[in-house]
Amino acid sequence: MGDLLGVAVLGAGHMGADHVRRLGRVVGGARVAAVADPDTDRAAAAAAGLxxxxxxxxxxxxxxxxxVEAVLIASPGPAHEEALLGAFARGLPVLCEKPMVPDSAGAYRVVEAEARLGRRLAxxxxxRRYDTEYRRLKALLDTGGLGRPLMLHCTHRNVSSPPGFTSAMLINSSVSHEIDAARWLxxxxxxxxTVLRPAPSAxxxxxLSDPQFVLFETERGALVDVEVFVNCGFGYQVRCEAVCEAGSARIGDEHTMVVTARGGAREEVAQDYLVRFADAYDREVQAWVDSARSGRAGGPSAWDGYAAAAVAEAGVRALETGGRTAVRLAPRPSLYADADE
Incomplete structure (x- = not known):
């Protein structure tokens, strides 16, 4: 096992256990060296057979x-800042699930700590940056062949929300993915x-204020709208359409099995994000392992994590006040000059 990157996985819940499985049985070049969770029975179950x-x-x-030579953080968001700083103190490369840190002040402390190191570890x-459809859309927009992007229309639907899910979490948990995807695309x-709220679904x-319609403005005049509906009842759907000066491009239309029988047809709809984005998670973790083994960091940076937290905070304020809310970002350290790669 000496040639394999030894990874400590922090958190053995739904996401953490899936990453333990992925590191142990799917991606190459890594092994699970440790699993941590306050529920040690859950941690032991995730690590069984490794x-x-x-x-x-x-x-x-x-x-x-x-x-342990690297860290994958999949614990609850409030525990992320301490874990990230602990990884930095030990010089360990780290893959941290979103939110990097739930509040922008804590997220910026992580940015400052990494900037003081003078190199990226996180x-x-x-x-979604590793999803095939999103990557194709990004490549198309980058060519400029459709002209300047004017609008992104996004849809984010879940079958149901977990217990304790709040109206604010529709933005800082669910829409945080669209925040990063929009910045990147x-x-x-x-x-x-600006956040608009129709009458809640039955x-x-x-x-719970569900669904919500979230409108973002960008620094160069584009608009991004997100319909987020976390109790739609029928499936997990994520879609994005880019409308440009000379054309449009849409991703997220289901290309799944269609069953025809007894005079009708039925198309499968994913019920879970781990199903819809299974390949993206595999590619993401493989890319991180490859980067960690080569001594460099790539992909979404701590700055991206901070920016998403700051935008989400503004979104929650907009939800609470009913008005348009400006996003305020702290200075961007030079370490992240090319962070939106």
């Missing part, structure tokens, strides 16, 4: 476990947010 993987209740213990888990920062839990 040779040499130790189990810990404490993240710090996992970072210091024998053979990659943030905005996996357009190569622009988002400068203002399928939404009591008190």
């Amino acid at each position: 040779d040499g993987a130790t189990v810990h209740s404490d993240a710090e213990a996992a970072l210091d476990a024998p053979g 990659q943030i888990g905005f996996m 357009l190569g622009q920062e988002l400068t203002a947010v 399928g939404a839990p009591e008190g």
